[in-house]
Amino acid sequence: MTDAAKPTYSLWQLTLYFLRLGTLGFGGPVALVGYMHRDLVERRGWISEADYKEGLALAQIAPGPLAAQLGIYLGYLHYRILGATVAGFAFVLPSFLMVLALGWAYVGFGGLSWMQSVFYGVGAAVIGIMAISAHKLASKNIGKSKLLWGIFILLAAVTIVTQSEIAWLFIAAGVLVWLIRCKPKFSASNLAMALPTAMPNVALAVATDGNTLLQIALFFTKAGAFVFGSGLAIVPFLYGGIVTEHHWLNDKQFVDAVAVAMITPGPVVITTGFIGYLIGGLPGACLAAVATFLPCYLVTVIAAPYFNRYGKLPALIAFVDGITAAAVGAIAGSVVVLAQRSITDVPTALLALGTAGLLWKIKKLPEPVIVICAALIGLLVYPLLHH
Structure with missing residues (x-):
């Protein structure tokens, strides 16, 4: 991280940039990260190539949604905690307001046929999008490692069979890869360093009583702490807790x-x-x-000053590789679980397969275009089948 260089932009300019990106930034985490490089490094020169790469590396190995974490890091570079807070808030706020409006409309008008029709089409298309995302993530993060593929297959199978997410298996996968690759020698100091990592999970597991809002805060904090790379990694976690465990929502x-x-x-x-x-x-x-984004915010702000020194440690890289393989396996398993709910007839099966086929053939096809087309198909087909 370069401390000497003074920023060539104001905090207000950075805030406006992230508000705009949060409002218009379609295409998922990889696309959003690409936009930041194009705009902030290439076009405006606000961020150096070296600082950007360092931020991207931290975002990839630490828990938290990739794009949000990189945005928080870039805000931290020149304006420290205030910059990190403002960048993260500005990036998340526009889409939060949109999902709030959609939530209000869904609760208020959920019974209306047009809304059911839209989600009939979009729900099926999402399965195709998730399937291709799982394939891309597996190709990129697992490579040819038999150990990582073994973890991937195990977590996919566990997710399909239990229809839920088992958080400790992610940690176990990271520890396993670390043990096999690094062959550490154990001492009292090693164990003392490992304890803080385990403690938050114990605390979250114990403190599950109380009212719904407390349960929401605890559950989503835990979910946010286990998102690695793709935002889709949170889907299996959410399904396991929200549908299977707490019964807050039904499958649909x-x-x-x-x-x-x-x-x-x-x-x-x-x-x-x-x-x-x-x-x-x-x-x-x-x-x-707030609970979902808090872990990634804290990890970024705390780790940023030290990352240049410790980020390339083989032990840390091995641990993260194991967790990432587990996360991608869980995403693949959740595609199967969710497909059982979303694909209810021939049109939805064709939509899911068609979406996957299009994304496979046309690499740069924007996902929102597919979603809009699927919504239109739903509006046409659903009323004919359910009149």
Whole structure:
């Protein structure tokens, strides 16, 4: 991180940039990260190439949605904690307001046929989008490693069989890869360093009693702490807790919530705001969104000053590789689980397959275009089948 260079832009300019990106930034985490490089490094020269790469590396290995985490890091570079806070808030706010409006409309008009028709089409298309995303993530992050493929297959199978997410398996996968690759020698100091990593999960597991808002805060904090890279990594976690464990939403509502994430710009993870609204109204939406992004914000602000020194440690890279393989496996498993709910007839099966086929053939096809087309197909087909 370069401390010497003075910023060539004001904090207000940075805020306006992230508000605009949060409003118009479609295409998922990889596209959003690409826009930041194009705009902030190439066109405006606000951020150096070296600083950008360092921020991207931190965003990839630390928990948290990739694009939001990179935005927070870039805000931190020249304006420290204030810059990180403002950049993160400005990036997330537009899409949060959109999912809030959609949540209000969904609750108020959810029974109307046009809304059911839209989600009938979009829900099926989302399965195709998730399937291709899982394939891309597996190709990029797992490569030819038999160990990582083994973890991927195990987590996919566990997700399909249990229809939920088992958080400790992610940590176990990271530890396994670390043990096999690095063959550490254990001492009292090693164990003392490992304890703080385990403690937050113990605390979250214990403190699950109380009212719904407290449960929302605890659950979404835990979910936010286990999103690595793609925002879609949060989907299996959310499904396991929201549908299977707490029964806050039914299957159809959950698939609709994932569809909302695909319709709106900004980070995919903002679907937690929509889910929070369905569970607990406006307070639920605010709590869910804040709790989801808090872990990634804290990790970025705390790790940024030290990352240049410690980020390339083989032990850390091995641990993150294991967790990432587990996360991608869980995404692949959740595609199967959600497909069982969304693909209910021949038209939805064709929509899901067609979406996957299009994304496979046309690499740069924008996902929002597919979502809009799927919504239009739903509006035409659903009334004919359910008149």
